[in-house]
Amino acid sequence: MTVREMTIDDLEQVMRIEELLFRPPWTREGFFSFLMQNNTLFLVAEEKGKILGYCGLQMAADEGDILNIGVAPERQNEGIGGFLMDSLLLLADQFGIGQIYLEVRKSNTKAIRLYTRKKFEQIGLRKDYYTEPVEDAILMAHYREGGAFRQS
Numbered sequence: 001m002t003v004r005e006m007t008i009d010d011l012e013q014v015m016r017i018e019e020l021l022f023r024p025p026w027t028r029e030g031f032f033s034f035l036m037q038n039n040t041l042f043l044v045a046e047e048k049g050k051i052l053g054y055c056g057l058q059m060a061a062d063e064g065d066i067l068n069i070g071v072a073p074e075r076q077n078e079g080i081g082g083f084l085m086d087s088l089l090l091l092a093d094q095f096g097i098g099q100i101y102l103e104v105r106k107s108n109t110k111a112i113r114l115y116t117r118k119k120f121e122q123i124g125l126r127k128d129y130y131t132e133p134v135e136d137a138i139l140m141a142h143y144r145e146g147g148a149f150r151q152s
């Protein structure tokens, strides 16, 4: 398995995963417009031409926001999400990002465990942040320490 930057040609496979994982899913146009921006970094995990997962980061000055992360349902619990996060953190470090933020549904214990493993900590709660269904978001942050992001 390799991790590389997402391209427009990947969007068909990425959308298949996105539509299985998220309600409401991002649209193809949504991904496309992010890919066109030069302050975003989207990665895919790929094996023999098949996209297994993806994640995205938006950067502004020395801050980053994780926009999404998803792994194909049939390939979860193999470490792919962890590998994507490690790759994103390494690249963010190279871009000089000092802190990274994300929001996650309060009930998404699996994603919260992943982020906690990658040294994100809860810094706040956004009330009724999500729709379909309405739910609070936990706001998490990861701060660079000693010149690099701690990964474990």
Ligand SMILES: CC(C)(COP(=O)(O)OP(=O)(O)OC[C@H]1O[C@@H](n2cnc3c(N)ncnc32)[C@H](O)[C@@H]1OP(=O)(O)O)[C@@H](O)C(=O)NCCC(=O)NCCS
Binding pocket: 021, 068, 069, 070, 071, 072, 075, 076, 077, 078, 079, 080, 081, 082, 083, 103, 104, 105, 108, 110, 111, 113, 114
């Ligand atoms: C959250 C998500 C990205 C995690 O991806 P993943 O590839 O399953 O993540 P990992 O495999 O790295 O870790 C998941 C679990 O598998 C375990 N695992 C990792 N490698 C493993 C291996 N080789 N063998 C057995 N277990 C393994 C991890 O310890 C972890 O266990 P835990 O959940 O009990 O902590 C994925 O579940 C997903 O796409 N969810 C739906 C979309 C979503 O909610 N995204 C986040 C929005 S904020």
